[in-house]
Amino acid sequence: MSALEHARDRVRDAGGPELFERLEHLDAQRSVAPRDAAVAAPDRQATADYDVALVGGGLSIVYAPMLARLGLKTAVFERARAGTTHREWNASRRELSALTRAAVLSETDLEALIVARYERGFCQWFGGARHEVTDVLDHAVDAGALLRALRRHAEAAGVHFYDQHALRGHGAGPSAIALDFDHLGAPRRVTARLMIDARGASSPSCTTDLLCPTVGGVVTGIDVGGGPTQIDPKVGEILVSTEDVEAGRQHVWEAFPGRPGETTVYLFYYDRTERVGPHALMHLYARFFDTLPRYKTGAVRLARPTFGIIPGWSRLSPPPRRPSPRVVLVGDAAARQSPLTYCGFGATLRSFEGASRAIARALFDGPAALDRLDTVVDDTPLHAGTGALAHMIARPDGDPHALNALLDAAFGTLAAMGERPYQQLLRDEMSGADFVRFLHRTSRQFPAVYGSVFDVLGARGVSRWGAQVASGLLRNLGRS
Ligand SMILES: Cc1cc2nc3c(=O)[nH]c(=O)nc-3n(C[C@H](O)[C@H](O)[C@H](O)COP(=O)(O)OP(=O)(O)OC[C@H]3O[C@@H](n4cnc5c(N)ncnc54)[C@H](O)[C@@H]3O)c2cc1C
Structure with missing residues (x-):
């Protein structure tokens, strides 16, 4: 064998068998999913079945109870069963608190979902030192129980769930978007004022x-x-x-x-x-x-x-874009989480309340307001800087030990800068000034980094990265 x-x-x-089917479905796909089919758009007089159709019932199901509470008639469509997952999640307490602040879970519900807490965590690269940190990814959550609880709360708030509905195509008109689903081999059409694409890496928009x-x-x-x-x-x-x-x-x-x-x-x-x-x-x-x-x-x-x-998304290439103003990208489909840590759970926790409110406001204000929904999820200027590092990890050419040596130098620098900057980088909160200090101190310890960056990104990539970091820094300074 x-x-x-x-x-x-x-x-x-x-x-x-059910979990294995999910794995095979995910694994059979090419790196970018095939495009959705074009569907005839509803005309101006069409009345939508729902205000919002949330397509994909994974982590982004957290939007459903929030949208319903904001008065939107909401439905969730999922190709398997909504509110089940093949993940386990970690986050800091601060990130988890977003669930209770937005009142989609009570304190008691949240406490019951936390299965472990750690005193500290560490990063260690082959041949290097152990770099310890606290308050980062230090709460383990029962992901299955979390999604089941969110589905229960959403159903109680009036959200309709359509399991085993796989989106095949859509077409946006002046007042609504038509969505075609496959339900166990039979076609089904639904209309909504807005579709939220929460299909994760399976979304064709996730480029x-x-x-x-x-x-x-x-x-x-x-x-x-x-x-x-x-x-x-x-x-x-x-x-x-x-x-x-x-x-x-x-x-x-x-x-x-x-x-x-x-x-x-x-x-x-x-x-x-x-x-x-x-x-x-x-x-x-x-x-x-x-x-x-x-x-x-x-x-x-x-x-x-x-x-x-x-x-x-490294921020060095075009971002995932929605196909029409009647579609909003969230979660992995939008890919605004850190390209260095890939912590999509934490990123969704930071985003869902503000994004839901922005969606509700835009639907209330009318069709022209949908243009405001280009990027509804949290994105920090820091990612413009870390994207190049992610590219280097994804293209480790040359000496096979060089990447481990660089990462050991980088994490050693972070640890030496103190707990706060180290925590902040891993929680997507580092300020632009600290990020530049971090780059500068790492390159002093590991001068070969200049050559590696140039090899991986090329001259154009390096200048685009420099421009991104500089503009991110300016925006960051404006915020801090
Ligand atoms: C193994 C693993 C562990 C992780 N651990 C962490 C962690 O500890 N901390 C952290 O911050 N992040 C973690 N992440 C990242 C996090 O899980 C993702 O960022 C998050 O799940 C993204 O949520 P989402 O709703 O966008 O997509 P998903 O949760 O992937 O959900 C997408 C849903 O869309 C459905 N779907 C797909 N195509 C269709 C279709 N055509 N029609 C209808 N439905 C469809 C899928 O079946 C799926 O249920 C982890 C990721 C993985 C893979």
Whole structure:
């Protein structure tokens, strides 16, 4: 049996047929999803069935109870079952508090969803030091229970759910957008005043230049303790590499203790979109099983597979754009999260309340106001700077150890700058001035970085990056 077949069997046995179908669906796709079909647009007199059709019932289901509370007639359409997920999520307490501030969950609901808290976390690059940080990704959440709770709250607020409805096409008219779905082989048409595209990396609008295939899941049996191949239930392992670049990729591990005896372990790599072909996830699973013993020891068993392809936009290429003013992009489809950390959960928590309010205001103000909804989700100028670093991680040419050495120097610099800047970079809150200081101090420690940046981005890329950082800095200074 090949390593690939063996990996497939292990994932199917651990996850069951429904989860395995999700994996195969995601993995069969090319790096950019095929375009949606064009559908005849509703005419001016058409009355829409819904104010908002939220297409994609993953994490962005968090918009549904909020939109309903703002008085919008809302429906959620999902190709599988809305409010289920094949992920596990971590975030800081501050990010999670957005759920209670917006009153989509009560404090008691939120507390019940937190399965573990850590005293600290760390990043460590192969051959380098352990760089510790607190208050970052230090709360592990039961992702399945969170989405189920959000669906319950949305249903109670009057949201309609359409499971097993896969969007095939749409057409926008002067007063509404027509949406064609496939429901178990039968066509179904719905109209809405606005469609929210929340299909994640499967959205054809998600045309990012970077992707991060990620596999792993909840595992049991890792040896407990403070050694490098053991897991400490009080410590989150945020970014860890156990070897240099192999086969043109820098693989990175993550390990977050969960319920007693359980740890969520991921293996991922950053790559340029055009290099991520079909079956990327299954190949990565084969590597996960093969190389996990380099990272953690014990009688390790995969209890619940979790996986996905997270998009990253470096800000050095055109952004994901909505196809019409009657479509709004959110979540991974919009890809405004950090291209360095890919923390889409935290980014959605920061965005959903403000974006929902902007959508409600625009629908109230009339069709011309829909132009205001070009970018509704949170995007920070910091990403204009970190995008180039993400590109370097995605294209590790030359000396196979150079990237680990650079990342060790960069994280060492961050740790030396103090807890605050380190936390702020990982939580997308770093100021422009601190980011420039960070770049400057890293390049002093690691002068080869200039050559690497030039090799990866080329002269035009470097000047575009310089311009982005400068304009981001100015906007950032304006905000701080
Ligand atoms: C393994 C993994 C672990 C992660 N861990 C973290 C973390 O710890 N912290 C963090 O901040 N971020 C994390 N992320 C990132 C985070 O999960 C994503 O950013 C987030 O899920 C994006 O939400 P979304 O609603 O845009 O898309 P998704 O949650 O991916 O949901 C998209 C939904 O759209 C549906 N869909 C697709 N096509 C169609 C169609 N044609 N019609 C109808 N429905 C459709 C899909 O079935 C899916 O349910 C992780 C990602 C992965 C892959």
